[in-house]
Amino acid sequence: MTPTDFLSSRFHYTFGAHEPTLTVQSGATLRVTCPDCDNRMADGTLLTEQQRQAVGPGIVRGNPMAGPIHIQGAEPGDTLAVTIHKVELESGLGRTLLAPKHGLLPDRLVTPTNHTPANETATTTPRHMYEWAIDTAAGTATIKNPLGGKSLSLPLDPFVGCIGVCPVDSKPISSLYCGDFGGNYDLPLIRPGATVFLPISHEGGLLMMGDIHAAQGYGEAIGGGVETAGAITCTLNVIKDTQVGACRLCDADHIWAIGLHEDLRQAIQVAYARLLDWLSAPGVVDRYDLYNLLSQCATVTIGNLNEVPYPAAAGVCVDRLPLSVKEAIKPWLR
Numbered sequence: 001m002t003p004t005d006f007l008s009s010r011f012h013y014t015f016g017a018h019e020p021t022l023t024v025q026s027g028a029t030l031r032v033t034c035p036d037c038d039n040r041m042a043d044g045t046l047l048t049e050q051q052r053q054a055v056g057p058g059i060v061r062g063n064p065m066a067g068p069i070h071i072q073g074a075e076p077g078d079t080l081a082v083t084i085h086k087v088e089l090e091s092g093l094g095r096t097l098l099a100p101k102h103g104l105l106p107d108r109l110v111t112p113t114n115h116t117p118a119n120e121t122a123t124t125t126p127r128h129m130y131e132w133a134i135d136t137a138a139g140t141a142t143i144k145n146p147l148g149g150k151s152l153s154l155p156l157d158p159f160v161g162c163i164g165v166c167p168v169d170s171k172p173i174s175s176l177y178c179g180d181f182g183g184n185y186d187l188p189l190i191r192p193g194a195t196v197f198l199p200i201s202h203e204g205g206l207l208m209m210g211d212i213h214a215a216q217g218y219g220e221a222i223g224g225g226v227e228t229a230g231a232i233t234c235t236l237n238v239i240k241d242t243q244v245g246a247c248r249l250c251d252a253d254h255i256w257a258i259g260l261h262e263d264l265r266q267a268i269q270v271a272y273a274r275l276l277d278w279l280s281a282p283g284v285v286d287r288y289d290l291y292n293l294l295s296q297c298a299t300v301t302i303g304n305l306n307e308v309p310y311p312a313a314a315g316v317c318v319d320r321l322p323l324s325v326k327e328a329i330k331p332w333l334r
Contacts, residue, residue, distance in 0.1 A: 001085075003031040003233050011035065011064035011210070012053040015164050015183060016172035017202055020070035026238040029085075032066045034210040035229050037161075039064055042090035042229040063162050063175035063184060063211045070204035071236055079239040080165060080205045083195040083334055086233040087158040087212060094132035094141055094214045094226035100125045103223035104305050132226050134214055141214050141226050154215055159191040160232055161211030161225065164247075166202035175211070177307050178260060180246035184211065185258070185311045186220045186304035194251040195334040197244050207236065219305045246274060249313075250334055256301075256315035262308040268300055271314035279321070281328035290325070 008021045024030065039047045039061065052061060074080060100107055107125045132141040134156070142153040164182020167173050178184045182198050190196060198205070209232055216225030247258045257278055259270025276294060280287045297320045303311035318326060318333065 001029050001235075003029045005033070006030045006066065006069075007033045008066040010051055010053060011039075011047060011066060012068070012208060013055050013059055013061050013064060013175050014053065014172040015065070015167055015175065015181060015208055017166050017170035017206065018053070018068050020068050020204060020206065022067070023070040023072060023204070024236065025072050026074070026236065028071075029233070029235045030069070032209060032232045032234065034066050034212050034232060035064050036091070036095065037063050037211050037224070037227045038095065040229060044091075044093075059174055060176060065162060065175050065208035065210045067208035068166070068206035069208070069236070070206060071238055072204070073240075074200050074205040074238045075203060076201050077241060077243050078200045079242050079244050080198045080200055080207060081195050081237045081239055081334070082163065082198065082207065083235045083237070084160060084190065084192050084232065085235065086192055086231075087160060088231045088233070089134055089136055089156065089158055089212070089214050089228055090230045091228050092134050094134050094228040096130040096132065096222060096224045096226060098125060098128045098130060098222060100127065104219060104221040132214070134226070134228060157188060157191065157215045158230070159188045159213055159216070160209055161186045161213050163190060163196055163198075163209040164207075165198045165200060166206040168201045170202055178304065178309065178311055180260065182247050184304055184307065186211075186213070186216065186225065187258075187301065187311060187313055188213075188216055188218065189249060189251065189256060189301060189313060194249050196247065196249045197239075197332070198247055199244050200238075205238075219302050221305070223306050248274070248278065250332060253317050253319070254315040255318060255329065255332065256313040258311055258313050260309035260311050262310070264302070264305070264310050264312065267310045267312040268314065271300065271312045272298070275314045275316065279325055279329065281325070284324045284328050285322055293320075
């Protein structure tokens, strides 16, 4: 499998019915070059104006997406399967922003109480751009400029933060947000070995991807992962006349259904319901029995908690499922 290198002629800040920058056949394997979320390429250069989508008021020029990629033969009612083989970190630098009113925790819960003068009732988080030294040989990312003077490290676990196709009705949606079409999920599940299934609602699908993270915990609490530039190697396959309705994925061990809502509890409800729907083939296993089984052995992970709707993924290890159910979902396993 020799991938075709793809450097997008323009990077987009919205998912939508944009002019394709590449057309491929189903089954194509690509190596897609991606800048970081702040428009920096791996060598540190910024995207030129010619490389950036012109956007209107209210659209932030962040999370630049490579694409759109038009897949020949993809039509509304089909599903696009994107199998991720590699996420290569091509820059030695990662960045994470710490800032007031940025991220999951309010300032009063971030700043220690002993940093608050007695005459103040509120605290303010400092603004600081953390820089990480990414060492792919050692498999680590290390903070270069810690506020406390003591450096901290973590293992690399690269994944794709943003991936999606053209939304329903071709409505443009910022790459900071997500929906059933995909988008800014920031789910570490979307890593090498995973296949993402996306519902096609526009001719050609118009796939876009980017926002590579060298590592990130679930929820992206600080408001960003270890943001960096790199390349995604993936294979694109159109599944004809099969519509998933909403994004789902599988990896070596699990299948996952994704739910979204402005309320996290309801996002988890949607994810569990979609997982139950996926596994409930008529005449295979009683739906209520299956609901009970999932309640005891399924798991939930969460993605980007900084912009609504919030994504949640409900998943189950395939080995925990009855043989009849595994046979019913076999076409989805990769």
